Amino acid sequence: YKIYDEDDEFATVEDDTDYRGGRILWPYPLKQNNTDSTRDSDTFRDIEEMVRGAVSERQRRFLHLSPRSKNMVVDTMMQFVSQHPQNNAKDPLDFLRDTYPLPKGYSSPLDEYDYVIVGGGTAGSVLAARLTEDKPKAMVLVIEAGRPESLLTDVPALLSVVQLDDFVWPYTMEHQPGVCLASRDQRCYWPRGKALGGTSVINYMLYTRGRPQDWDRIAADGNYGWNYDEVLKYYIKSEKSEIKKYKNLPYRGRDGELTVENISFKTGLVEAFLAAGRENGHPTVDYNAPDQVGFGYVQATQIKGHRMSAAKAFLHPHKRRRNLHILTDARATKVIIDPQSKRAYAVEYVKDGVKRTVRCRREIILSAGPIASPQLLMLSGIGPEEHLKSLGIPVLVNLQVGRVLYDHIAFPGVIFKLNTTNASLLEPKVATFANLIQWLQFGEGLLTTAGGIEGIGYLKTSVSQDPENVPDIELISMAGSLNLDSGGAVRESWRLSKPIFDAIYGPLYGKDTWSAVIMLTQPKSKGYLELRDSNPFSHPKLYGNYLTEPQDMAAMLEAIKHVIRLGQSSAFAKYDPKLFLGEYPACKNFVPGSDSYWECAIRSMMITLHHQIATCKMGPLSDPYAVVDPELRVYGVDGLRVVDSSVIPRPTNAHTAAPAIMIGEKGADLIKQTWLNVVS
Numbered sequence: 001y002k003i004y005d006e007d008d009e010f011a012t013v014e015d016d017t018d019y020r021g022g023r024i025l026w027p028y029p030l031k032q033n034n035t036d037s038t039r040d041s042d043t044f045r046d047i048e049e050m051v052r053g054a055v056s057e058r059q060r061r062f063l064h065l066s067p068r069s070k071n072m073v074v075d076t077m078m079q080f081v082s083q084h085p086q087n088n089a090k091d092p093l094d095f096l097r098d099t100y101p102l103p104k105g106y107s108s109p110l111d112e113y114d115y116v117i118v119g120g121g122t123a124g125s126v127l128a129a130r131l132t133e134d135k136p137k138a139m140v141l142v143i144e145a146g147r148p149e150s151l152l153t154d155v156p157a158l159l160s161v162v163q164l165d166d167f168v169w170p171y172t173m174e175h176q177p178g179v180c181l182a183s184r185d186q187r188c189y190w191p192r193g194k195a196l197g198g199t200s201v202i203n204y205m206l207y208t209r210g211r212p213q214d215w216d217r218i219a220a221d222g223n224y225g226w227n228y229d230e231v232l233k234y235y236i237k238s239e240k241s242e243i244k245k246y247k248n249l250p251y252r253g254r255d256g257e258l259t260v261e262n263i264s265f266k267t268g269l270v271e272a273f274l275a276a277g278r279e280n281g282h283p284t285v286d287y288n289a290p291d292q293v294g295f296g297y298v299q300a301t302q303i304k305g306h307r308m309s310a311a312k313a314f315l316h317p318h319k320r321r322r323n324l325h326i327l328t329d330a331r332a333t334k335v336i337i338d339p340q341s342k343r344a345y346a347v348e349y350v351k352d353g354v355k356r357t358v359r360c361r362r363e364i365i366l367s368a369g370p371i372a373s374p375q376l377l378m379l380s381g382i383g384p385e386e387h388l389k390s391l392g393i394p395v396l397v398n399l400q401v402g403r404v405l406y407d408h409i410a411f412p413g414v415i416f417k418l419n420t421t422n423a424s425l426l427e428p429k430v431a432t433f434a435n436l437i438q439w440l441q442f443g444e445g446l447l448t449t450a451g452g453i454e455g456i457g458y459l460k461t462s463v464s465q466d467p468e469n470v471p472d473i474e475l476i477s478m479a480g481s482l483n484l485d486s487g488g489a490v491r492e493s494w495r496l497s498k499p500i501f502d503a504i505y506g507p508l509y510g511k512d513t514w515s516a517v518i519m520l521t522q523p524k525s526k527g528y529l530e531l532r533d534s535n536p537f538s539h540p541k542l543y544g545n546y547l548t549e550p551q552d553m554a555a556m557l558e559a560i561k562h563v564i565r566l567g568q569s570s571a572f573a574k575y576d577p578k579l580f581l582g583e584y585p586a587c588k589n590f591v592p593g594s595d596s597y598w599e600c601a602i603r604s605m606m607i608t609l610h611h612q613i614a615t616c617k618m619g620p621l622s623d624p625y626a627v628v629d630p631e632l633r634v635y636g637v638d639g640l641r642v643v644d645s646s647v648i649p650r651p652t653n654a655h656t657a658a659p660a661i662m663i664g665e666k667g668a669d670l671i672k673q674t675w676l677n678v679v680s
């Protein structure tokens with residue numbers, strides 16, 4: 001890695017073992033929050049109550065170990081984790097966290113920087129690394145509301161429990177009748193990462209770039225510089241591919257910081273999934289190749305079986321750069337814009353309960369993600385005029401911020417019960433001392449699996465009206481189903497109602513299964529978000545408007561038939577699979593297996609894969625919904641850009657982490673280009 005040495009010069013350190021060893025803890029469900037918070041302060045109150053009540057419980061459990069676990073060591077550690085305080089008070093596991101102090105000689109941040117980045121998340125981490133790498137040096141401040149990642153977030157198999165911790169913003173969609181019926185309060189859960197590294201610290205680590213047509217169409221809408229060839233060079237730039245079979249192909253990167261590898265542990269079920277795909281006309285391919293559509297092994301942002309977050313890839317190696325200042329646990333509340341010149345010149349933020357302001361010489365960049373970036377714009381007076389006026393926010397620029405929102409909904413309910421044992425990844429098999437040792441020593445074994453996800457496949461349904469071979473469905477093959485931990489952390493990570501979940505999945509607890517989650521990649525339904533009020537600590541109101549376009553349901557229903565065909569293929573025959581038709585409480589009036597049963601099941605067990613986009617939509621001036629131009633500059637304001645997944649203007653065949661990193665890379669180049677000849 002390249003870092004600055006003590007004398008502020010570049011130094012190269014040869015070290016490819018820059019991942020940390022340590023301890024492993026297994027997910028036990030946390031005590032539930034009973035309320036659906038719309039404000040962080042409410043969340044903290046719930047959490048405080050939970051912690052207060054947990055002490056004696058903890059002691060009790062410490063002595064009487066969970067009957068579900070067979071291993072005393074792992075169990076004891078997990079009891080400790082699952083009950084540790086989740087608020088921002090010093091917690092007992094802080095010693096497992098990474099740290100990012102200000103560089104030597106600085107006791108506090110400066111009053112003014114060249115660039116202020118709001119949000120040290122997935123895109124923000126890349127941006128910060130690139131803007132601080134050149135000489136003459138620009139001074140960069142990153143303001144991040146979360147704290148650094150910890151050893152717990154390193155363990156891929158722990159991702160569900162990490163999503164229950166203070167590493168997330170616990171947003172919830174507003175109630176929409178007829179969908180999310182199995183979710184608590186019938187409201188789908190939309191968590192986002194709250195950490196240095198952002199959502200890349202809590203996500204499933206799947207690395208997907210999208211089809212060439214996705215990006216070519218974005219460019220054809222008037223977004224110059226964003227066609228596939230132009231974005232490909234940025235995907236290549238950040239990637240360090242460790243996928244043996246594909247790493248030397250021209251479209252893969254080898255010299256970047258972001259390690260991408262196949263998950264080292266595989267069950268036979270992924271082989272059956274790929275073989276079933278081939279039987280049904282879907283070749284086994286590198287699904288990130290520009291010219292291939294088919295099925296493949298999961299490609300994950302991991303380094304030797306440990307999570308490779310954006311912070312670990314792009315910030316950790318550069319933490320000694322003297323021009324990179326990172327404030328964690330600091331929450332931006334507003335961008336300050338001169339009402340006459342319309343120039344953004346400062347950011348207001350809260351740290352340690354104190355409101356502060358930092359000025360900016362060149363540009364302020366919002367990288368706070370698809371919910372917080374539009375929220376901050378609106379709080380700063382940039383947004384739909386009527387909406388801002390109704391909340392008493394002075395309007396500086398009338399833009400359609402938040403009025404477009406696409407998401408990738410998914411259905412995890414096509415499940416085959418297997419007449420075998422030991423085929424899928426059930427919790428007691430994963431949470432063992434031997435697996436812990438194997439992961440610590442070699443970065444291998446069952447703890448490297450990303451929630452049981454092993455394969456990905458793309459297909460185009462017959463209801464798609466796309467003239468080209470662009471998929472509208474992604475299948476995600478699981479070595480099991482959401483039953484993996486019998487209604488524990490996996491269920492809770494989507495905030496699914498326990499009684500409803502038990503009714504559906506109960507018969508599968510402890511049983512071997514295979515399932516393929518269906519994700520709708522090209523939704524036609526469009527949601528939006530708006531402010532709840534003018535309080536920066538309130539959660540915005542989030543409207544998914546899921547399945548409001550009939551084609552979306554039609555595509556999901558057809559995808560179910562595809563998955564059933566796969567499960568019934570000869571490739572799976574050795575597992576003697578039987579299609580499981582769960583008893584959905586809302587669907588009792590429908591014949592199990594009929595289209596109306598499946599439609600009801602989809603409406604019940606609907607989840608999102610958390611790919612909200614377009615809330616700060618990129619588009620040409622002629623686009624009435626555009627918030628930023630193709631160089632990511634906010635229309636009507638000087639010195640303000642948005643660089644994160646909120647700018648992606650239309651759905652793509654990609655989970656959104658790799659695109660966010662690509663946007664960080666491209667955003668950095670656009671900014672550097674602007675200030676190329678400026679010396680300050």
Ligand SMILES: Cc1cc2nc3c(=O)[nH]c(=O)nc-3n(C[C@H](O)[C@H](O)[C@H](O)COP(=O)(O)OP(=O)(O)OC[C@H]3O[C@@H](n4cnc5c(N)ncnc54)[C@H](O)[C@@H]3O)c2cc1C
Binds near residue numbers: 143198200609
């Ligand atoms: C549970 C889950 C699983 C996912 N799995 C995958 C996957 O496997 N593969 C994939 O490609 N995608 C996945 N995604 C989506 C993907 O990870 C995100 O879309 C992507 O990481 C978003 O990047 P971003 O830079 O836009 O925002 P983020 O990474 O979310 O960064 C935003 C940052 O801004 C900070 N912030 C917000 N508000 C403020 C404020 N007011 N002041 C200061 N800081 C602030 C946040 O704390 C955060 O660190 C998943 C998402 C979730 C939630």
